[in-house]
Amino acid sequence: MTKVATILLLLLVSSFQPRPKKHIIFFGDSLTAGYGVAPAQSFPSLIQHRLDSLHLPYSITNAGVSGETSSGGRSRISWVLRQPVDIFVLELGANDGLRGIPVSGTTENLQAIIDAVKTKYPSARIILAGMQMPPSMGATYATAFRNIFPSLAARNKTALIPFLLQNVGGIPRLNQPDGIHPNPAGHRIVADNVWRTLKPLL
Known part of the structure; x- marks a missing residue:
């Protein structure tokens, strides 16, 4: 076999080698955890399905915990970061707001x-x-709370999903009876909201 043929063969073989997967962590509360819906219906799972259908080499870890506050997330972040991460999606603060926790503490x-x-x-x-x-x-x-996120994103030069529950929050047909957690149809819209910000980073 000539040298050129050998190189071409190596290139052909390498093209069929699976690319090492990159890791996305969704770190949040019950919205990320998929409270009240089947695991496959949560928006992180829907994002994983979309990535797989596009043959993009990313693996998602759903690190959502129902009832989690920003303080709780802060206490467990070092444990979650034991695994590698290429993209980190931070979804916390809603439970702080519902409990009236001072904005300064959440920030x-x-x-x-x-x-x-x-x-x-x-x-x-x-x-x-x-x-x-x-x-x-x-x-x-409500105004001070809403401003937490664009302010932090600008300060840290992170990407921002303006409002995770855009076109879902407050719409009864897209939420469970508690009026807080999205139903499967709501999670599909949330997945679209996330995808618009995530896609450019892939």
């Missing part, structure tokens, strides 16, 4: 999580999922 906790990711994996891309509070929490608090 501090989210910043600490972002710092932990940057320190352990400097090349990882971070996506921050924006959240909003209902008017019942008071206009002043």
Whole structure:
């Protein structure tokens, strides 16, 4: 076999080798965990299905915990970061808002999580999922809470999902009876919201 033929054969064989998978971690609360829906119906699972259908070499870890606050996330982030991460999607804060936790505390906790990711994996891309509070929490608090996410994204130069529940929040037919958690149809829309921000980073 000539040298050229050998090189061509090696190139052909390497083209069929599976590319090493990159890792995406979805780190959040019950919205990420898929509370009230089958695991395959949660938006992280729907994103994984989309990645697989496009033959993109990414593996998703769903690190969502129902009831998680930003403080709880801060306490467990080092454990989650034991696994490699190329893209980190941070979805926390909603439970802080529903409990009326001061905005300064939520901001501090989210910043600490972002710092932990940057320190352990400097090349990882971070996506921050924006959240909003209902008017019942008071206009002043709701506005301050909403501003947490674009402010942190700008400060840390991270990607931002403006509002994770865009076109889902407050729409009864897209939510479970509790009016808070998306149903399967709602999760499909949430997956689209996430995909618009995630796709350019792949």
